[in-house]
Amino acid sequence: MKLTINGKTVELDAEPDMPLLWALRDMLGLRGTKYACGMGVCGSCTVHLDGEAVRSCQLTLEGAAEGEITTIEGLSEDGSHPLQVAWREHNVPQCGYCQPGQIMSASALLAANAAPSDTEINNMMAGNLCRCGTYPRIRAAIKSTFANAAAAPEDEQ
DSSP, rough: OEETTTTTTEESSSSSTTTTHHHHIIOOEEEEEEESSSSSSSSTTTEEETEEEEEEHHHHHHHHHSSEEHHHHHHTSSSHHHHHHHHHHHOOSSEEEEHHHHHHHHHHHHHHSSSSSHHHHHHTTTTOOOOOOOOHHHHHHHHHHEEEEEEEESGGG
């Protein structure tokens, strides 16, 4: 089975109904995508499929094969993506376990809507659970990301 992950084509010897999460973590060593609930409700396993936030624990390899997959590792090789920077500036993570999924959901939101309202942020991020309760810092980091992008000179955008 061929997949495009983080801009690279990989071939896997795996069953088509294997969850993408297991292939990412166990076969490819991309462990930034986390396993938590295994039922698609917590958001820890969120990746992008063609730019849309999806739960990799619920997406089969067969379902992922026709699209381009981006994991947290593919968002930025060096952690310099504006959301990753904002996460650090706002001290978002406590335990950090849910943060890759949070960032992947937030980046899909900002790609679709460069300046979401509080309601839009809340609606998108409601599907990502954080046991540490850092929701106000998550919202602040998202808002500062698009505020900083709007304030940047055009040649930097």
